[in-house]
Amino acid sequence: MNDDQIHMLEISKIKVVIPRSRNKFKHAEITDSIDTSGLRKPITVRRILDRKYEFALICGQGRLESLTALGEKLIPAFILDIDENKAYIMSLVENMARVIPRAGEQFQRIKEMNEQGLSNKEISYSTGLSLHWITSLTMLISKGENKLLSAVESGSIPISLAVEIARVDFEGGQELLIKAFDEGLIKHKDVGKIRDILDSRYEGLKGFLNNSFGVAKKKKKLTTDELKQIYQDNISQHRKIKNKAEYVERNLLIASQIFKELSDDEEFSKILDEENLNEVVKVIMKNTSCGGQND
Known part of the structure; x- marks a missing residue:
């Protein structure tokens, strides 16, 4: 029963x-x-x-x-x-x-629903797919990202990664990122950062090519290894900047502490008054954490 x-x-x-x-x-x-x-x-x-x-x-x-x-x-x-x-x-x-439709069939149906005037929310309700997923898919469809749509349909990449790659404004950048992801050279969380690096690099090339006073350079097609190296170099550069900033901060703290101790010395205070340097010392101490804590 x-x-x-x-x-x-x-x-x-x-x-x-x-x-x-x-x-x-x-x-x-x-x-x-x-x-x-x-x-x-x-x-x-x-x-x-x-x-x-x-x-x-x-x-x-x-x-x-x-x-x-x-x-x-x-x-x-x-x-x-x-x-x-x-x-x-x-x-x-x-x-x-529940057999998965052949490549492109599901996307084609969603595209037709979109063209019929249905909103992403209505498509989501009709298909049982989340609103976020439908919104991402319709964005890829509207941009004509057929290669990325095929990669998502085949299960090669998640749709969130496809959206990140779709925003790449670098010639050959999409194919490069897909290949690098497939080969395990980059992780999903790295794609956004790499996209920004590639876009900046491409914008620089475009600016030079449009400059009548410069010599036009032929854009070299990057390999996945070169892409990985560019990303690693960018990380190294940021690490150096961070280390330099920490070095400067440490020295400012030391200088602030020295001035704080000297300001308690009557002879030193007298010299500052005579040379009209009191304001300089106040600025130094105010703009460091040590000085700020004692304001």
């Missing part, structure tokens, strides 16, 4: 009998959507005799894995009283119904 009531079951007691692989980036998007919306659509299970598990999953592997990833201990579920064969057929039907 089937139970139409929704039960809160322990996730650890549910066995995934027929696991299926999934696009890790797409699954991460589903997990984020569940976490943001707070919606917990029930899964479907059946009771089993097993030493470790009490239930076998029929439908809802994605939801089960998403809630597990979010650290949930319980999940809403329908419990069906059916045998293993019927459960297998139901699971197979669900998997067939």
